[in-house]
Amino acid sequence: MNIIKNLKFAGLAGLAALAVTLLFQIPPTRAVAQDGARQGNGHTLHLIPHFNPPVTPHAFAPPPPAGAHLTSRGTLADPNRPDEPIGTIGIHFVVTLTGTVGDELLGNGCMILPDGKISFQILLRRPLIADSDGNINRYFAITGGTGAYRNAGGEGNHRTRANGAQEYILDFRN
Numbered sequence: 270m271n272i273i274k275n276l277k278f279a280g281l282a283g284l285a286a287l288a289v290t291l292l293f294q295i296p297p298t299r300a301v302a303q304d305g306a307r308q309g310n311g312h313t314l315h316l317i318p319h320f321n322p323p324v325t326p327h328a329f330a331p332p333p334p335a336g337a338h339l340t341s342r343g344t345l346a347d348p349n350r351p352d353e354p355i356g357t358i359g360i361h362f363v364v365t366l367t368g369t370v371g372d373e374l375l376g377n378g379c380m381i382l383p384d385g386k387i388s389f390q391i392l393l394r395r396p397l398i399a400d401s402d403g404n405i406n407r408y409f410a411i412t413g414g415t416g417a418y419r420n421a422g423g424e425g426n427h428r429t430r431a432n433g434a435q436e437y438i439l440d441f442r443n
Contacts (some may be wrong), residue, residue, distance in 0.1 A: 316380070316426070316441040317346040319325075320359060333372060337364040345380060350437065356382040361394070371395050375408075385416025387439065389425055403431025411439060 320343035333339075337363040344354035360378035364428040367373075391409035394422035400403050407427040430436075439440040 286387045312441045314437075314441070315348050316356070316437040316439070317348055317351045318435050319344045319354070320358075321348065333367060334368050335364050338362065339364075339374070344439070345382065356380060360391075365392075368414055378409075382418075385418040387414045387418045387421055388412045391427075399431070405429040406436055411441065 283414050291324070298317070320341055323341045340359070342357070342359040345356040345358055346352065346354055348409070358378060358380045360376045362374040362376040365373050365375045365400050372395050375392045376393060378389050378391070380387040382387070389409045389411050391407060393407060397405045397407070409425045409427070411423040411425055418441075421441055423439065425439045426436060428436050428438060
């Protein structure tokens, strides 16, 4: 009788250990495109950025000198939970052109999300000019990715709305 009780207890303990193990292998939040797919033809992903102050090894006032570097980093959140980070972002800029009417920066960046990474490149001209709705749009090329975003391509927009709210809109077109 004790052997049967011990076998039942061992079986239940094994099932409980398996359940806990499987529970910790499921990511709590996934970045998912608006229509349910994560990447591919015609899918769009919206993310909310929260940036830290930029880091630069050069102490410069605008306009920065050509060749100057600037690094920007922060976290990314789902629009439905903007205060709950699900990923990170980092962009390294190099000033490629400078002048009295503005400057140009070449940026290479990466978004790290629970289900993969997205790489991108941007050529940013400053000063930034708002559109007719008061939004500032910074378009960039999606150049690749890993995991669920493997071989991703398309275009993104880092939009700052007239009210100051920011979002990333990623349109995947492989």
